Amino acid sequence: MAWAVLFYTETIQIWHASVLLVLHGIAGVLWTPAEQLIIHDIVGAEHIQSAVRLNATSRQLGILFGPAVGAGLMLLLGPSVALLANALIYLPMTLWLLTVPYTGHLREGRAAQTSHRLERCHKCSP
Numbered sequence: 001m002a003w004a005v006l007f008y009t010e011t012i013q014i015w016h017a018s019v020l021l022v023l024h025g026i027a028g029v030l031w032t033p034a035e036q037l038i039i040h041d042i043v044g045a046e047h048i049q050s051a052v053r054l055n056a057t058s059r060q061l062g063i064l065f066g067p068a069v070g071a072g073l074m075l076l077l078g079p080s081v082a083l084l085a086n087a088l089i090y091l092p093m094t095l096w097l098l099t100v101p102y103t104g105h106l107r108e109g110r111a112a113q114t115s116h117r118l119e120r121c122h123k124c125s126p
Contacts (some may be wrong), residue, residue: 004083005080041102041103
């Protein structure tokens with residue numbers, strides 16, 4: 001959204017782009033491990049290999065076709081409206097993530113191992 005506002009108001013400067021790109025990189029670094037944990041929660045251990053492959057495939061397709069789609073949007077709509085449209089493409093996923101019951105902490109066996117460790121500690125203590 002910040003890109004769209006800066007392009008629409010024609011006030012973008014190099015430092016704006018630098019800050020936005022650094023923030024985008026940090027967001028990617030924070031999202032990737034969380035995404036992998038959420039995938040495991042969603043599909044479980046039985047389908048994790050297929051889910052990881054599907055996720056990797058979708059990421060590569062995004063890298064391959066994303067710039068072409070973005071360029072097409074910019075040609076059709078202009079830079080500021082295309083950037084707004086790009087932000088709106090992520091709105092359904094963002095809304096879903098706000099309501100998703102998956103946290104990355106629901107893996108099978110984790111609660112059982114934790115309660116087993118606590119049980120041993122209670123037995124050892126007087």
